[in-house]
Amino acid sequence: MAKNTMTLTDNRNGKSYEYDIVSGTRGPDVVNISTFYKDSGMFTYDPGYTSTASCESKITFIDGENSELRYRGYPIQELAGKHSYLDVCYLLMRGRLPSPEESKGFDLEIRHRSFINEGLVRIFDAFPDGAHPMATLGAAVMALSTFYKEHLNLEDEAEFKEMRRRIVAKMPTIAAMAYRNSIGVPMIYPDVDRYFTENFLYMLRAYPGGKMKNLGNGLKDEIKQVEVDALDAIFTLHADHEQNASTTTVRNVASTEAHPYVAIASGIAALWGSAHGGANEKVMDQLRMIGDVKNVPSYIAKAKDKNDPFRLMGFGHRVYKNRDPRAETLKGLQDKLREELNLDSQLLDVAAAVEEAALKDDYFKDRGLYPNIDFYSGVILTALRIPVEMFTPIFVIGRTVGWITQWSELKQDPAHRIARPRQLYTGK
Numbered sequence: 001m002a003k004n005t006m007t008l009t010d011n012r013n014g015k016s017y018e019y020d021i022v023s024g025t026r027g028p029d030v031v032n033i034s035t036f037y038k039d040s041g042m043f044t045y046d047p048g049y050t051s052t053a054s055c056e057s058k059i060t061f062i063d064g065e066n067s068e069l070r071y072r073g074y075p076i077q078e079l080a081g082k083h084s085y086l087d088v089c090y091l092l093m094r095g096r097l098p099s100p101e102e103s104k105g106f107d108l109e110i111r112h113r114s115f116i117n118e119g120l121v122r123i124f125d126a127f128p129d130g131a132h133p134m135a136t137l138g139a140a141v142m143a144l145s146t147f148y149k150e151h152l153n154l155e156d157e158a159e160f161k162e163m164r165r166r167i168v169a170k171m172p173t174i175a176a177m178a179y180r181n182s183i184g185v186p187m188i189y190p191d192v193d194r195y196f197t198e199n200f201l202y203m204l205r206a207y208p209g210g211k212m213k214n215l216g217n218g219l220k221d222e223i224k225q226v227e228v229d230a231l232d233a234i235f236t237l238h239a240d241h242e243q244n245a246s247t248t249t250v251r252n253v254a255s256t257e258a259h260p261y262v263a264i265a266s267g268i269a270a271l272w273g274s275a276h277g278g279a280n281e282k283v284m285d286q287l288r289m290i291g292d293v294k295n296v297p298s299y300i301a302k303a304k305d306k307n308d309p310f311r312l313m314g315f316g317h318r319v320y321k322n323r324d325p326r327a328e329t330l331k332g333l334q335d336k337l338r339e340e341l342n343l344d345s346q347l348l349d350v351a352a353a354v355e356e357a358a359l360k361d362d363y364f365k366d367r368g369l370y371p372n373i374d375f376y377s378g379v380i381l382t383a384l385r386i387p388v389e390m391f392t393p394i395f396v397i398g399r400t401v402g403w404i405t406q407w408s409e410l411k412q413d414p415a416h417r418i419a420r421p422r423q424l425y426t427g428k
């Protein structure tokens with residue numbers, strides 16, 4: 001069968017260059033232009049990589065036009081709330097869902113790796129009160145690389161897998177400690193009798209000695225199953241998202257042969273920005289700033305004003321030019337929780353009014369700007385009594401498995417090379 005090719009012609013001199021068109025299992029075909037510079041002496045120019053496929057991958061598929069997101073072939077709607085987050089981690093890392101025995105075994109492996117070295121606990125002392133947990137989390141994960149140097153022997157499959165499990169298991173502990181340090185309260189160590197997500201809520205909320213808040217009348221502020229289930233679904237919805245900014249950062253750093261935990265720390269840095277994972281924190285600030293349904297029209301006008309840098313946080317996405325399927329799932333979860341937990345109805349009303357106004361407005365419709373995952377996660381996390389500065393660390397906990405799985409794929413890809421783009425120089 002004839003190969004599919006694309007011919008590019010330089011109109012200045014009539015020279016033509018032919019490139020293979022490669023098809024994946026789904027999604028747009030790609031033109032393999034990897035020899036373009038060698039052939040023509042020219043670079044391609046694509047700021048923000050809007051037309052660039054940077055790698056081949058088998059992990060996550062997104063169809064942004066049709067609101068579709070799949071992990072290893074499974075639609076997100078069949079995973080979030082239907083399988084535990086740890087089963088989804090297993091799926092992402094190993095390519096298939098675990099059997100019930102494998103699921104139990106994996107859960108135990110993660111529980112027993114949730115502790116961190118005592119030396120790493122002390123790193124938090126170096127940061128001032130009020131330090132943002134994203135900063136201390138990033139620093140502690142970077143420091144984690146100094147405790148697991150032996151895992152640089154990536155030829156050893158057992159070590160390779162151990163290294164992946166460790167980072168997933170330890171991230172909630174480090175995130176919870178980063179938060180406790182920021183408010184100056186004693187650290188709480190993991191409780192191996194608790195499942196991953198429950199354990200994280202416990203480490204955030206417990207008092208020294210592992211006691212839960214006494215509510216009087218013999219009642220304790222125990223963690224509710226509905227809270228664990230909601231946060232577990234949130235972790236699943238954040239678990240991977242193909243070649244987004246933070247994952248691309250992890251892959252770029254990994255391509256230099258840096259330590260895997262250093263690559264993960266760089267992903268944390270990239271995720272923190274308000275155009276990426278940091279948006280969930282900004283959504284809450286913005287909803288509180290809007291404050292009342294009657295103020296919504298003036299903020300919509302601000303977002304549309306090209307002379308005003310104000311953007312509607314939680315709206316728009318590079319890939320989804322239609323509804324974000326994660327946001328749709330979260331909206332369903334939010335409606336369910338409204339019944340069962342104490343959701344802030346003033347905030348919910350403002351959020352609903354913003355959404356309704358934006359979805360009707362030609363500015364947002366013409367540009368394909370819909371609510372993204374960050375628009376809904378904040379209201380739900382608030383109902384779970386998660387402090388706003390922990391919203392992005394929660395994104396980190398969920399995404400760690402995606403980063404480390406993408407890192408593994410890069411390491412096992414014989415075609416991988418150091419990431420080294422070029423430039424169009426316009427300086428002196």
Ligand code: ACO
Nearest residue numbers: 274275276277279303311312313314315316317318367372
């Ligand atoms: N509010 C108002 N206008 C917007 C918004 C917004 N939230 N998002 C995009 N636009 C406008 C832009 O001004 C631009 O308009 P123009 O064509 O008239 O110049 C157009 O829509 C396209 O926007 P770009 O910035 O070119 O789109 P890009 O794909 O580069 O950016 C991004 C996507 C960064 C997510 C952007 O929509 C944004 O800043 N949103 C707000 C922050 C946010 O919610 N981020 C979370 C993303 S999800 C995640 O990372 C988990």
